Amino acid sequence: MTINAHTPEPGAGDAVPAKAATIYDVAQAAGVSHQTVSRFLKGFQGIRPETREKVVRALDELGYRPNLTARSLKSGRSHRIGALTHEISKVGPSRVAEGASAAAREAGYVLDLVSLDVANPRAIEESLELITQHDLAGVLALSSTDEMTRAFETTEFRVPVYIDVEVDDTVSSHPSDLTTVGMPALVAHLADLGHRALVHIAGPATWSAARNRILAYETAVIGQGLRSIGILPGDWSARSGYEAVVALPRLPDATAFVAANDQMALGAMLALKERGCRIPDDVSVVGIDDIPESAYFDPPLTTLHIDFEAAGRLSVHKLLAEIEGTEVPQMVVPPPQLVVRRSSGAAPSR
Amino acid sequence: MTINAHTPEPGAGDAVPAKAATIYDVAQAAGVSHQTVSRFLKGFQGIRPETREKVVRALDELGYRPNLTARSLKSGRSHRIGALTHEISKVGPSRVAEGASAAAREAGYVLDLVSLDVANPRAIEESLELITQHDLAGVLALSSTDEMTRAFETTEFRVPVYIDVEVDDTVSSHPSDLTTVGMPALVAHLADLGHRALVHIAGPATWSAARNRILAYETAVIGQGLRSIGILPGDWSARSGYEAVVALPRLPDATAFVAANDQMALGAMLALKERGCRIPDDVSVVGIDDIPESAYFDPPLTTLHIDFEAAGRLSVHKLLAEIEGTEVPQMVVPPPQLVVRRSSGAAPSR
DNA sequence: GACCAGAATGTTTTCGACAACATTCCGGCG
DNA sequence: CGCCGGAATGTTGTCGAAAACATTCTGGTC
Missing domain, CATH: 3.40.50.2300 (Response regulator)
Known part of the structure; x- marks a missing residue:
């Protein structure tokens, strides 16, 4: 059975408001303009210590949480990455997704993981359709099949895209x-x-x-x-x-x-x-x-x-470099390592 | 190695604009007001056939994609669900996540899958922190540990929350x-x-x-x-x-x-x-x-x-019912089914 | 043909954050 | 004492979509 944890209703005397506070609320509480709050939030330096402290106090009292929707509407940038991958239970290396998810989280992004039948063009199309509608900072393909590659080629993205293929066997001269x-x-x-x-x-x-x-x-x-x-x-x-x-x-x-x-x-x-x-x-x-x-x-x-997790992290970092216009961090995925167990033994003598 | 598929640069003669078209662009192209376009997009009925057709044509020509950021800023509702789950490769039933992901997608939502160490309170806290900042329609816990339950209890959500526990062994009288x-x-x-x-x-x-x-x-x-x-x-x-x-x-x-x-x-x-x-x-x-x-x-x-996939779907549907204020659909998760293979046999006679 | 109801469509405001620009404040200087 | 420059802070407009409200159009009525 399941339990349903509702949003706790704050009591009447509770200091925490039921509605999310905006920078305007914070500004009013602090007795400053909302722009000052905005400047503070963005780490702007030219704020007098006493003003700064009033803002901090108001921020804290109201339990302010930025509304990233408004922020990304204005800035035109989001902090979400759409990632398509195979059905995660079907194939072993689902740790790729975990690594990617963790790396995105560490960089302040959220990874929208969409697992799908990567051999089914319809499923891919539909997922891409949905994913492109939700504003994203970038799109990642964590599993590369021909169907996936083709769908990416025919879809028009307005954001960076990164397809993680184990090897590009048509043009590559870099073996994996x-x-x-x-x-x-x-x-x-x-x-x-x-x-x-x-x-x-x-x-x-x-x-x-x-x-x-x-x-x-x-x-x-x-x-x-x-x-x-x-x-x-x-x-x-x-x-x-x-x-x-x-x-x-x-x-x-x-x-x-x-x-x-x-x-x-x-x-x-x-x-x-x-x-x-x-x-x-x-x-x-x-x-x-x-x-x-x-x-x-x-x-x-x-x-x-x-090391699938490292591979997933690397994919995200490459995409992030693209998104933020920074250098690709010098990361190395540890090379595959032989693990000898008992399923291999001396060849039988004929 | 990997390839990096850049956003294709449309050629000079290309009809598709590099920037995303807004309803204003569409309205201008169609020779109507943006509000008419908005009404059309929301499925409003009172629009004359000829007007409707102009809008459709403009929509199509510009390759319009709604900006869901703006939409959710205004409407105060998003179409994202934050889902926390265990490291998906660690435990078998990752199909729960797949089912949840698919059900959300079918309902026009995107599932933000965050996989984490569900026994690590810090990791849970951090993920919740990040997830609550990104505007969400609801939050789902697909793996239930005590740490997870506790973190959910101490976090203030402003959206519906649903924790999927296999059994609530403290209060339940409904055995699973x-x-x-x-x-x-x-x-x-x-x-x-x-x-x-x-x-x-x-x-x-x-x-x-x-x-x-x-x-x-x-x-x-x-x-x-x-x-x-x-x-x-x-x-x-x-x-x-x-x-x-x-x-x-x-x-x-x-x-x-x-x-x-x-x-x-x-x-x-x-x-x-x-x-x-x-x-x-x-x-x-x-x-x-x-x-x-x-x-x-x-x-x-x-x-x-x-049937883990069905369980995941059910969780999402229950959350969605909460979000959209509708009835919980009558879904049943097929009961566990005995699969007899060769690892079980007659007890040895002493 | 003037008038009306209701349908179709346009105008304005709103959401929260941010940025450009405007204004105020402050100490220093002639 | 008034002016100046730069720092600190306030005001206004912007983003895209949607809702409230305003206006125009349509066909029917007398």
């Missing part, structure tokens, strides 16, 4: 950290264990992150002189990882599976076990993301730890 | 669906399998949901004439489920573990297996929530499916 650091470490780990042939379980092709991971996987496999037996399609879900393995007519010659995220690794492990494979004795399985649960899979999952 | 339907089904399932002594792995005591689940568990255990060997403390995380079992000096006589959520069940299963228990042959483990991954645990988890 995953490609340069994370995936090589993961694949090298498998190579060290004697694995020579791998299989990748990929995310949906319309997600830039999925493409990035395929690219990183293929690059790393070549880099280590290994062989990729194939790329199985998935959709990030544990079910898709399971079904990708179940759908195989026979188990491939590969001795290790590299899933594009931990959930798919979980599903794949179950399917492999059901097909009689022991993990990691017969086949190794590794994931990417390092979701909190993956340390408690059976066996605990070897994976790449990714 | 979990107590009346879900947990009895789960415990009855175990009783049918021959289990007589159970252990509960609980969530943190400051969460109303955790207390509700303990209450529901104890009620159901008594109702089925079973015995509860004990209640182990946890914090919703897989790690805490694991450690709760590891910390036991010896395995209890219980033949089944009822975890308060699926993550803790996952951790508990791993710890039990490491202590040599086979699941479900030696001991059964069940969870609550039915997160998507739980079907792919090893063994797949018997759990209670809870």
Whole structure:
């Protein structure tokens, strides 16, 4: 059951007014003009100490809270950021949203988080429509799919926009950290264990992150002189990882599976076990993301730890730099880090 | 890497103006007064067809988007709801937030989702401070901890507030669906399998949901004439489920573990297996929530499916009813549903 | 054709904060 | 003592939308 906490009604003798005080109320209480209050609030220096103190007292007594609506109407600037992201429970890295939310909050902004089906153009359009109507300082796309990118391209924003894509695989010459650091470490780990042939379980092709991971996987496999037996399609879900393995007519010659995220690794492990494979004795399985649960899979999952929160914060800071016309702060997202657990082991000797 | 999609600069010949059109611009373009435009936008009926058409055309040509800031300044109402919730990646049911977000969107509201450490009073205070400054139509607490409830009680809101608690265990005489339907089904399932002594792995005591689940568990255990060997403390995380079992000096006589959520069940299963228990042959483990991954645990988890999205939607609708002064729509959240998988089996014969 | 009711439309004011500009205050100086 | 310059403070207008109020138009009536 639920409780309904109404706004407390201040008693008759209560000093706090039921209606919000405006700077005019404050000014009247302090015996100064509202402009003086405004100047004080904006940190203007030329105010005499005694005037300043009267204002402070009135401000305090009335429990003044600025009306940001009026402020943004006049200034033409708001302190809200619209952020679109995937259904947060569906995919592991919802910490991106948390980091973004926290970073925005710290900068005095509020993040309007809109989670939606990022593969559904209609849903994206509708959300953009609503979000552009509510005055915003900027718009952020925290999950990048082709549908999302396209919707952003065709929508006219009057504010800065920032799309966080794991890699821009059409024009980029800057490979991501995953490609340069994370995936090589993961694949090298498998190579060290004697694995020579791998299989990748990929995310949906319309997600830039999925493409990035395929690219990183293929690059790393070549880099280590290994062989990729194939790329199985998935959709990030544990079910898709399971079904990708179940759908195989026979188990491939590969001795290790590299899933594009931990959930798919979980599903794949179950399917492999059901097909009689022991993990990691017969086949190794590794994931990417390092979701909190993956340390408690059976066996605990070897994976790449990714600092999603930092990524979310960085996205917000980049957008804020754009909004406020300041420098992008020198922030680094820690590179993906290999976490070795028990789901990876020595390749079986034939 | 990331790309930065700037606001597209309209070309010189482009009909779309760089600045947002106001109703005044529209009025001028249509050759009517701005008030006529306003009336049209508000769906006022008394407008002549030809006038209406001129307005429509001008609206369309200028690509007019209402400035909701100005609107809410004047009307004193906004279309934003502040929602506080736990760190969304930490606990399973983040679908509550999704449901709430979707329901708000459908009603023309935007949900400001603020995820925070719901056990940290400072974090809650700061978020409330920020959120109350941004004009809101209402405030929602999607995760209820004692800290959250207390912060809501001591903060003065000028808008409706709705705290979604799973059960109000201090005053409630209405047991939750979990107590009346879900947990009895789960415990009855175990009783049918021959289990007589159970252990509960609980969530943190400051969460109303955790207390509700303990209450529901104890009620159901008594109702089925079973015995509860004990209640182990946890914090919703897989790690805490694991450690709760590891910390036991010896395995209890219980033949089944009822975890308060699926993550803790996952951790508990791993710890039990490491202590040599086979699941479900030696001991059964069940969870609550039915997160998507739980079907792919090893063994797949018997759990209670809870419709979190519906719960989130209901919360928003209740708040909206409060805001708009309308009736609470007759919505029902489907009761928890038993999902039997392979982690529960016949109790071992001694 | 003058008049009227009611519909259609225009004018003015309002919301709260802020900024441009106007005014007052103050001590210093000739 | 009057004037000056700069600091301190007040006055007025602005933002976009909406409401209150004012005005114009329309068709019907006698």
